[in-house]
Amino acid sequence: MEKFIIRGGKPLEGEVSISGAKNAAVALVAATILCDEPCILENVPEISDITKCVKILKEMGADIKIINRNTIRFDTRNIREPVVPYELAITMRASSYFLGTLLGRFHEAYVPMPGGCDLGDRPIDQHLKAFRSLGATDEIINGANHVTAKRLIGSQIYFDFITVGATINAICAAVKAEGLTIIENCAKEPHIVDLANFLNSMGADIRGAGTDVIKIRGVDHLHGVTYATIPDQIEAGTYMVAAAATRGNVLIKNVIPKHLESITAKLRKVGVTVEEFDESVRVSVDGPMVKTSLKTQPHPGFPTDMQPQFSTLLTLAEGTSIVTDDIFDNRFRYVGELRKMGADISVDGKVAVIQGVGGLKGAPVIATDLRAGAAMVIAGLAAQGTTEIDNIFYIERGYENIDEKLRGLGADIRRVYTEDKGAAKLSS
Numbered sequence: 001m002e003k004f005i006i007r008g009g010k011p012l013e014g015e016v017s018i019s020g021a022k023n024a025a026v027a028l029v030a031a032t033i034l035c036d037e038p039c040i041l042e043n044v045p046e047i048s049d050i051t052k053c054v055k056i057l058k059e060m061g062a063d064i065k066i067i068n069r070n071t072i073r074f075d076t077r078n079i080r081e082p083v084v085p086y087e088l089a090i091t092m093r094a095s096s097y098f099l100g101t102l103l104g105r106f107h108e109a110y111v112p113m114p115g116g117c118d119l120g121d122r123p124i125d126q127h128l129k130a131f132r133s134l135g136a137t138d139e140i141i142n143g144a145n146h147v148t149a150k151r152l153i154g155s156q157i158y159f160d161f162i163t164v165g166a167t168i169n170a171i172c173a174a175v176k177a178e179g180l181t182i183i184e185n186c187a188k189e190p191h192i193v194d195l196a197n198f199l200n201s202m203g204a205d206i207r208g209a210g211t212d213v214i215k216i217r218g219v220d221h222l223h224g225v226t227y228a229t230i231p232d233q234i235e236a237g238t239y240m241v242a243a244a245a246t247r248g249n250v251l252i253k254n255v256i257p258k259h260l261e262s263i264t265a266k267l268r269k270v271g272v273t274v275e276e277f278d279e280s281v282r283v284s285v286d287g288p289m290v291k292t293s294l295k296t297q298p299h300p301g302f303p304t305d306m307q308p309q310f311s312t313l314l315t316l317a318e319g320t321s322i323v324t325d326d327i328f329d330n331r332f333r334y335v336g337e338l339r340k341m342g343a344d345i346s347v348d349g350k351v352a353v354i355q356g357v358g359g360l361k362g363a364p365v366i367a368t369d370l371r372a373g374a375a376m377v378i379a380g381l382a383a384q385g386t387t388e389i390d391n392i393f394y395i396e397r398g399y400e401n402i403d404e405k406l407r408g409l410g411a412d413i414r415r416v417y418t419e420d421k422g423a424a425k426l427s428s
């Protein structure tokens with residue numbers, strides 16, 4: 001087991017480069033199954049969720065070549081059995097993407113129930129609804145989803161609510177279906193657009209990604225390509241908030257500023273200076289930081305994946321902020337950990353009331369999930385004294401080299417090895 005030890009209170013200064021987007025890359029890696037020739041993905045983040053997706057492909061028989069740290073060649077032509085191994089599926093939500101991609105190629109998929117961060121109940125009913133609309137049937141066998149179709153036939157899919165995962169799975173299942181598929185009430189996240197661009201560059205016919213109606217005309221063949229993953233909106237946002245929380249001055253490079261607009265707007269409301277350039281943003285703080293309320297929304301609203309980090313910043317702002325996050329059932333599990341550091345936050349269901357405390361104090365805490373872990377890192381960097389963060393394997397699911405990148409900004413953060421006692425448990 002490893003943990004981070006942070007001696008906080010130092011402003012972050014300098015430049016940091018953002019890696020490829022986790023939530024795009026996991027979809028792109030799964031979508032290589034749909035490609036009838038070898039393809040190369042660039043700007044793939046070196047994070048554990050990608051390692052697992054690649055392992056799933058390898059276990060199914062794909063030929064994978066790591067060209068360099070962030071570039072991977074995929075040849076999925078040798079996959080014979082559309083079966084995802086149990087031990088890998090249960091560790092992440094993105095394993096569900098193999099349902100859509102295997103169904104799209106083999107007209108059959110056997111994928112154990114996906115795992116992922118514990119944010120409350122995370123059903124896949126909308127994914128299955130999309131597959132059924134295309135002519136598939138599904139059943140649960142031994143705790144796994146078994147989806148089959150004699151033929152996949154283009155059709156109209158209307159999601160009951162906005163869902164990123166089901167939008168991705170519907171695109172993947174429809175891309176080689178016969179005829180026209182129209183998907184309505186789609187998610188509009190940048191990674192949906194990235195997936196559509198990847199598939200279109202292989203010869204797919206997908207229009208409207210990034211709007212709430214996506215039209216897909218099925219094609220028979222997808223050819224090999226070299227494609228670069230978009231920069232990670234949430235990693236960038238996390239460094240923006242870390243710069244603000246430490247009252248630092250950081251140039252965050254390799255970003256698409258448009259993807260950061262909702263985060264930039266909220267930071268400015270808090271009193272943080274954000275300058276936008278073509279492919280970078282600079283974040284600095286001169287004056288006081290003040291209360292700001294927010295509600296998470298699907299893109300282009302404020303992302304739920306930034307809520308724990310931003311709430312941590314709000315503990316340092318003057319006044320009382322109200323944060324509402326109802327995308328998932330439970331995204332406030334980290335609050336008990338922040339309280340150990342002196343935060344004044346009360347939670348009622350999906351609403352947190354955050355009373356600014358002026359400063360945090362170092363403490364031993366645990367990462368309760370990926371973004372909660374990032375919030376603990378930000379709290380540790382901003383706090384006076386030493387913070388020890390346990391369960392950092394959560395953080396490594398989504399942040400490439402976070403400790404190295406932060407040291408490059410002057411942070412005092414160390415990774416230490418501890419005796420393996422299993423995952424630390426929540427104390428509250």
Ligand code: EPU
Nearest residue numbers: 023094121122123124125126127163164165166327328370
């Ligand atoms: N939902 C259903 N049924 C479905 C699908 C979703 O009830 O069939 C519910 C979910 O339980 C949730 C809401 O709908 O309450 C939205 O879920 P969505 O499908 O949009 O989320 P997801 O695909 O499970 C992805 C990201 C999450 C991110 C959300 C929202 C990946 C691998 N995961 O999850 O990322 O929070 O979209 O933007 O892309 C993270 O990176 O830390 C993370 C959790």
